[in-house]
Amino acid sequence: MPHDAEQLPAALRRERIIALIAASGFVRVAELSREFGVSEVTVRSDLDAIEREHPIDRVHGGAVMRGSTVRREEPFEAALASAAEEKRRIGVAAAALVTSGSSILLDVGTTPAAVAAALLERDELDDVVVVTNSLTTALALEPAIPRFTVVVTGGTLRPLQHSLVAPYASQLLDELHVDLAFLGGTGVHPERGVTNVNLAETELKRRMLLAADRAVIVADASKLGVVDLGRIGRIEEFDVLVTSPGGPDGRDGLDGLAERGLEVVVA
Secondary structure: OOHHHHOOOOOHHHHHHHHHHHHOOOEHHHHHHHHHHHHHHHHHHHHHHHHOOOEEEEEOOEEEEOOOOOOOOOOOHHHOOHHHHHHHHHHHHHHHOOOOOOOOEEOOOHHHHHHHHHHHOOOOOEEEEEEEEEHHHHHHHHOOOOOOEEOOOOEEEEOOOOOEEOOOOOOOOOEEEEEEEEHHHHHHEOOOOEEEEOOOHHHHHHHHHHOOEEEEEEOOOHHOOOOOOOEEEEEHHHHHEOOOOOOHHHHHHHHHOOOOOOEEEEE
């Protein structure tokens, strides 16, 4: 959305809200308020007006497309229990790519958090700079100081993932150039690229991708073949995928990713 979104006439703002609901199946009042620069009272009024003429249903905190079966973003704590062992193995394999003296970006989410946990266990690592927009990851890495330098991007706190997002989260990233970026996402698809269900975090993930020499996708097999709302980047913009065995497309899905030049590591 444009930075002057608060200047949008109500009719145009509602059209864009309808487009967001149609694309993702679900919107939250608080996120629409931030996205358009209007109050939550105004957003609720918009949703009430839209509901009278379009097939949406108001739900607590937002609205859904009527009859939608779209996946919704899980809170960080709820997602921890999902594929926990797979994520641990992915974390170990991804952390093995880091060497002493490296600078890295660590994304938000439970799989990047598994990378952080694996880095913490590598006592031989030294002089590593870790930049993250995840408060959970920053606190988890605190015991590694001073071997690690932990830098938090700043920005606006998004409670669902304990992440820092716009406004102000991208200013530091514009000034950085790192060796490796470890990025999570909710979808990895050969043609549609790496995607994410939340737009605010997608924007930061894209900035991280552009700030790194090499980019690593960390995603368990359930994300393979999935396409979600916001695109982080094309498969060709990434260097490595670290994932787990299985997935809906089996080996064929991984081969499709490898054919686009992506190195695939199955943990």
